[in-house]
């Protein structure tokens with residue numbers, strides 16, 4: 090496969106403001122040279138092995154497979170990577186590229202905080218100052234990740250424009266970059282944005298798919314289907330990429346079905362709800378309102394609620410090479426519980442969307458079939474959401490006690 094591509098069918102391209110042409114041209118040239126340089130690849134592999142924690146294991150979910158009574162489920166434990174998700178893969182690649190380009194500062198946008206967290210961590214490792222743009226609403230929802238990013242020394246900048254979520258953080262990061270690109274690298278968080286970002290992010294994530302390929306071979310089976318959740322597309326494309334040119338295995342992308350497939354209640358762009366549009370510098374399928382504005386979305390998982398989908402996935406959906414389906418909030422929560430009880434792993438809520446579909450597929454396929462599901466992240470970050478969903482009364486009691494213990498000394502004395 091080409092490691093660089095501008096368009097995927099009609100999708101992709103570079104629809105950025107005039108001022109961004111120079112930095113995007115510069116980025117493309119630097120990326121092309123880096124990816125062709127064995128020394129750059131060796132450095133990526135070295136950091137992956139000694140910092141990221143690669144290769145991540147491929148685990149046979151023997152108990153759940155038996156319980157389903159059908160196909161064998163295997164889980165790629167990408168959540169065991171440093172900072173808890175696959176995001177670190179494209180962050181390592183981009184931050185090494187920033188260093189190679191001689192950039193002195195790194196910026197990023199973040200929604201749930203996972204991409205910002207990975208970027209802040211890698212910048213700490215490389216000694217690069219890091220500024221992360223995050224919507225005010227997301228900062229409130231994802232306080233623990235704000236805490237971790239600041240612990241890594243990053244500056245987290247609150248975005249108060251628009252709906253004060255991820256799309257507004259992207260706009261703010263692009264605005265910063267337009268004025269700062271001479272010394273600043275913009276680390277994008279998924280396989281989207283203006284070219285060359287979609288192809289570059291996919292390429293850095295392809296390490297996941299290559300490992301799956303060799304781990305399946307070593308375990309003595311050919312996968313029948315690969316299943317991954319789809320926000321922007323980085324974890325799914327990373328796993329699918331080495332298999333795209335072949336007819337098998339089946340490739341299944343799982344979007345957020347949310348509460349219902351009604352406007353504002355989900356984030357499924359590929360199930361007929363998304364329409365071709367241009368936003369954030371690229372053309373793809375977006376959820377829009379009647380008057381053409383980017384729509385509000387909902388998912389229990391903060392990483393799957395972006396209103397657009399990466400351009401390569403939009404095209405792979407059109408050709409049919411990747412099939413898309415959805416899992417609802419409730420199905421994802423149920424899958425978290427099942428994988429925890431059955432296999433001793435806590436899936437991130439995003440990954441649990443893929444986990445839910447893996448369980449359903451396993452039930453309706455014969456035992457000699459093999460499914461590989463990407464656990465894109467681990468669920469530690471979701472403690473505050475899981476606990477209030479799964480055990481609300483005791484969680485509330487705990488939080489009240491914690492809050493009381495933080496009260497000023499005088500107040501605490503009066504109480505005791």
Ligand SMILES: *Cc1c(COP(=O)(O)O)cnc(C)c1O
Pocket residue numbers: 174175176203204278279280318319320321322323324325392393437439440465466467
């Ligand atoms: C960000 C995130 C996703 C969604 O992003 P993609 O680019 O579609 O992979 C999925 N899982 C986890 C754990 C994430 O942090």
